[in-house]
Each structure stands twice: as C-alpha cells, then as structure tokens.
Amino acid sequence: MTPNEKLYRIKVLGSDLEYLCSGRQTLLDGLKFRGEKAVTAGCRGGGCGICRVQIVSGEYIKTGTMSRDHVTEQGELLGDALACCINPASDIVLFPNKPARYCRSIVQ
Amino acid sequence: MALTGVLRPGHAQVRVLDLDACVLFYRDVLGLVETGRDKQGRVYFKCWDERDHNSYVIRQADKAGIDHFAFKVLDKATLEKLDSDLRAYGLSTERIPAGEMLETGERVRFEIASGHLIELYAEKTYVGNGLSEISPSPWGADAERGIAPLRLDHGLLYGPNIEANLKLFTEVLGFYLVESVSTPDGNGNAAIWLSCSHKVHDIAFAEYPEPGKLHHCSFMLDTWEQVLRAGDIMSMNKVPVDVGPTRHGVTRGTTIYAWDPSGNRFETFRGGYQPYPDYKPLTWPFENLGQGLDYPQRKLHDTFLTVVT
Numbered sequence: 178m179t180p181n182e183k184l185y186r187i188k189v190l191g192s193d194l195e196y197l198c199s200g201r202q203t204l205l206d207g208l209k210f211r212g213e214k215a216v217t218a219g220c221r222g223g224g225c226g227i228c229r230v231q232i233v234s235g236e237y238i239k240t241g242t243m244s245r246d247h248v249t250e251q252g253e254l255l256g257d258a259l260a261c262c263i264n265p266a267s268d269i270v271l272f273p274n275k276p277a278r279y280c281r282s283i284v285q
Numbered sequence: 286m287a288l289t290g291v292l293r294p295g296h297a298q299v300r301v302l303d304l305d306a307c308v309l310f311y312r313d314v315l316g317l318v319e320t321g322r323d324k325q326g327r328v329y330f331k332c333w334d335e336r337d338h339n340s341y342v343i344r345q346a347d348k349a350g351i352d353h354f355a356f357k358v359l360d361k362a363t364l365e366k367l368d369s370d371l372r373a374y375g376l377s378t379e380r381i382p383a384g385e386m387l388e389t390g391e392r393v394r395f396e397i398a399s400g401h402l403i404e405l406y407a408e409k410t411y412v413g414n415g416l417s418e419i420s421p422s423p424w425g426a427d428a429e430r431g432i433a434p435l436r437l438d439h440g441l442l443y444g445p446n447i448e449a450n451l452k453l454f455t456e457v458l459g460f461y462l463v464e465s466v467s468t469p470d471g472n473g474n475a476a477i478w479l480s481c482s483h484k485v486h487d488i489a490f491a492e493y494p495e496p497g498k499l500h501h502c503s504f505m506l507d508t509w510e511q512v513l514r515a516g517d518i519m520s521m522n523k524v525p526v527d528v529g530p531t532r533h534g535v536t537r538g539t540t541i542y543a544w545d546p547s548g549n550r551f552e553t554f555r556g557g558y559q560p561y562p563d564y565k566p567l568t569w570p571f572e573n574l575g576q577g578l579d580y581p582q583r584k585l586h587d588t589f590l591t592v593v594t
Contacts, residue, residue, distance in 0.1 A: 219592040221525040223302055224349030224548020227592055242302035244548065244594070245347040 178238050178266055185265040189215045189273050190233065198265050203240060204230070205260040215273045221261045228260040235269030288359075290367070290459040291481040294437055294488070295357035295406060296339055296389075297502045300346035300594075301547040304328065307343055310546050314522045315504070315553075316431020317341060320412065321387045329387055332436045332504065333427035337409040338388035340437040341502065349547045349594035351499035354440050354488070355392060355404035356458075356481070364407040367458065368393045374457050383408070397453060399444025400496020432515040432553055434504030439486050441500040443493035443593050447477055450490050454479050460487070462566040464535050468492075469571045478536060485536040485557035498593040501542060503552035509539050515553040516541050528586045532556075534577040535569055542589065549594050 181200040187207065188195045194215050198207025205228050208216055219227030226247025233256065241262030248257045301307040308328055311317050317330035320339050329339040337357070344352070358364050371378050371393070381392040381404070390408030397403055415425050427433060451474065454460040460479040463486055468475045478486035491500065506512055516530050519541065527550060529541035540554040569577040576583040 219588055220544040220548030220550065220594070222349075222544050222546050222548035224544070224594040225592045227588075242547070244302060244349045246349070246594075 180238055180240060180264045180266075185235075186268045187265060188268075188270045190270060191272060198269075200238075200264055200266060202264060203261050204237070204263055204265060204269070204271075207265075208260070216260045218261070223259055223262045226259065230258055230260050231272040232256040232258050233270040233272060235271075236266040237263040237269065238266050240264050288482060290363055291356045291358050291405065291487075293357055293482060294340070294439055295337070295355040295404075295409065296342060296386075297354050297437060297440055298327070298342045298344065298352040298386075299499070299502065299549055300348060300350050300352060301343045301545065301549065302345075302347070302349055303547055304343065304345040306546040310522075310524075311341070311343065312431075314431050314518060314524060315545075315551070316427075316433035318415075318427055323387050327386075331412070332434050333425075333430075334414045334435040335437070336411055336413055338412050339386075339409070342386065349499075349549050350497070351401070351440070351442070351502075351549075351594075353394065353402035353404050354442065355406060356487070357409065358405050358407050361390075361407045364391070364393060364405055367405055370457050371395055374453065376453075388412075398446035398449035399442060399490060400498075401442050401444060402497075432504075432506070432518050434506055434553060436505050438484070438503045438505040438554070439488055440502045441489040441491065443491050443498040443500045444496045445492065445494060447474060447490040447492045451477050451479070454488070461560075461562045461564075463560050463564070464567040464569070466491075466535070466569045466574055466577055467571050471570065475571055475574075476535075480560060483559050483561070485538070485560060493593070495593075499549060500593055501550040501552045503554060506553055506555045509555055512539050512541055512553060512555050519543050527588050527592070528579060531582065532580045534573075534580040535567075544592075547594075548592075550592065 184197045219225040223241045223243045243259045243262045321329040327344045330341045376395045379394045383390045388410035392404045392406040394404045460481045464478040465474045466476040476491040478489045481487045525544045527542035532539045538554045538556045575585045
C-alpha cells in the first residue's frame with residue numbers, strides 16, 4: 178500500500194479529541210497541525226520512542242523505521258506504534274502517550 | 286600549556302535505523318566528508334577541517350543510539366599508561382585490534398558507571414583537511430557544502446552514576462570539571478561538563494535513570510552567523526529541530542539542537558570560553574537550569590530533557 182491523499186478520522190481515546198489526518202501525513206504530523214499535544218512529539222525519526230501510541234483499531238502504513246528499543250516485534254503485533262512513523266490507511270482509534278519506559282526526564 | 290594525555294574526542298560510533306537516509310543527511314545536509322565504508326557496512330565521516338580519517342561513524346541497527354565514544358591520546362606510551370591506570374582503578378579494559386575500525390589503531394575500551402562504552406586510541410591515519418600544508422587557503426569547497434562543521438567537538442551522554450564518572454575522568458583520565466548543574470537538594474551534580482583541553486568541555490554527562498543513552502554529539506562552527514545558516518539549512522531540508530537558535534548559559538555556547546533521520550540528536554554550535562585546569566568550576570543551581578539551557582528564554586525545553594536514543 179502506498180500513502181494516499183484521503184482524509185481519515187483519528188480518535189484519541191482518553192480524551193474527546195478526534196482529528197482528520199491525511200494518508201500523506203504521519204499520525205504525529207496530522208495532530209500537530211491541530212496544535213494538539215495529546216501525543217508528545219520527540220525526535221520525529223523513530224529513534225526516541227516518545228510518541229508511542231497503541232493502535233486499538235484501524236490500519237496504517239509504516240513510513241519510517243521504528244527503533245526496536247521502543248516498539249518490539251511483539252509489541253507491534255499488539256498495536257504499539259510510533260506516531261511519527263505511520264500514516265493512516267483507514268480510520269484509526271488509538272491510546273495516546275504510551276511512551277517508552279526509557280523516556281523519563283532528568284527533572285524528577 | 287602542553288596538551289598531553291587525552292587530547293580530544295576522537296570518534297563517535299552511532300546506530301541509525303535507516304542507513305541510506307542518514308548517509309544522505311550526514312553527507313549532504315550536515316556536510317560531513319564521507320571517507321570510507323567497511324565490510325561490516327559502517328559508513329565513516331570526518332568534518333572538513335579535521336585531519337584524521339574519521340570522527341563520526343554510523344551503522345545500521347534496529348535501535349538508535351550510541352555504540353561508543355572515543356578519545357585520541359597523545360601516543361602509544363600514553364595509551365599503555367592509561368590502560369594500566371584504568372585497570373589499577375578497578376575497571377576491566379578490552380583491547381580492540383588495530384584495523385577493526387578503518388584507519389584506526391588499537392583501542393582500549395571500557396564501560397563507565399553510566400553504562401557507556403568509552404575508548405582511547407593513539408593512532409588514526411592522517412588524511413588532512415583538503416587544504417595545502419604549505420601556504421594553505423583558509424577554507425575550501427567542503428567548508429560551504431551543507432552545514433559543514435569544523436570538528437566533532439564533544440558528546441553529552443545520559444545515564445546513572447555520573448558522580449562515579451566525574452571521579453574516573455578527573456582522577457584517572459586527567460580531565461577537569463568546568464561547569465555543573467546541581468541536584469535539587471544542592472548536594473550533588475545533575476549534570477557535569479568536563480575538559481581535557483582548553484575547551485569548555487570535551488565530554489558531558491547528565492544524571493538519567495536509564496544507562497547508555499545518547500543525548501547528542503556536537504559539531505563546532507566558526508561564527509554565530511554560521512549557526513543561523515545551519516538553522517536555515519535544517520529548515521530547507523525539513524530536519525526536525527529541538528532547541529534554538531539560542532545561547533546556553535552553561536558554557537556560553539550559541540547553539541541549535543536537531544535530530545538526524547533516525548532520531549539521534551546532534552548540535553551545531555559556536556562559542557564557549559577558554560578555561561584552564563586551575564580555573565574554579567562554575568555552578569548552576571538546579572532551579573536555574575532553564576537559564577543554563579536557554580539563556581534568553583530561561584526555559585526548560587521539555588524535549589531536551591526527555592528525548593534520548
């Protein structure tokens with residue numbers, strides 16, 4: 178599948194946020210255009226894990242490489258994904274901000 | 286002063302998730318010079334004004350981050366002495382044979398308390414900076430290609446037990462403390478900047494719960510205008526930017542932080558001052574960390590504190 182220009186509805190559980198995201202954008206980029214911070218943006222390159230979400234339903238296309246430090250193969254099967262690395266291919270329901278356990282601040 | 290012992294950061298080996306995208310980035314956007322590829326698939330770079338074969342090496346992996354950070358030492362006798370001093374201190378060291386990395390001599394590798402692998406070496410092939418050794422021009426074409434930093438200047442590594450690192454680097458490796466950020470109770474260090482030279486730092490550490498993490502590798506530019514130019518080039522190439530352009534309170538450096546295509550943070554900076562080992566260390570109380578990080582905005586940028594690879 179290749180990313181397409183259709184607009185998909187992304188529902189963020191745990192909030193009343195629902196936003197439209199083009200198939201040409203990552204889930205993270207679609208959210209930032211709204212100015213929303215429901216999913217935290219980090220390195221935007223798949224390396225840091227801070228934008229990890231859990232996909233509850235829907236399909237996506239992987240457009241970036243996700244570090245296995247933050248999305249293991251098993252986790253991926255269970256719905257873990259980095260929002261900066263996936264474009265929607267259908268309407269999606271997700272849990273936001275399930276950041277990798279490594280993402281802890283030096284400010285305790 | 287005579288620079289002996291540990292001279293300077295020698296190289297960093299960094300893991301990337303997408304090697305091709307990162308080669309394009311490091312070569313064409315950051316403007317490093319690609320100097321080789323080895324049988325393992327590692328890609329070697331140097332900054333245009335560096336004289337040795339390589340200072341930044343990347344390899345494809347399924348996790349981003351840093352493999353090791355290496356320092357060049359004065360000569361083989363120094364390497365032997367430091368190896369013996371490290372072992373006497375209680376660390377176990379490993380010898381990596383000459384040639385394991387292209388154009389690089391034998392390396393002494395050891396793990397420090399924060400979970401990072403550090404290396405020392407004495408020999409790396411001299412390749413020059415592309416300018417003549419007789420009546421050289423001050424710069425050449427490589428100095429304008431991409432961001433084109435002058436050198437790998439330092440790294441900031443995140444991990445636990447930085448007090449033990451402070452002790453090791455000052456008591457065994459000959460570094461001195463230049464600046465620090467205190468812990469909230471004022472009794473310890475949350476972050477430390479260590480120098481083995483005339484620079485404000487050659488390596489830095491920040492206390493962080495997970496071991497072995499890379500905060501950033503840092504590349505030096507010539508002027509503030511070049512830092513601003515770097516920001517322009519980042520935006521032209523849609524490089525995700527973290528902080529800056531701004532100035533740090535700590536070290537006085539003017540800076541931009543951004544991420545490579547695999548999420549490894551890098552810095553393009555200019556500035557600092559020229560400390561000596563007899564200088565007193567400067568201290569930033571924890572509650573003033575915002576000004577230490579971003580002097581004009583006095584802001585604790587959240588991603589700066591939480592995003593590591």
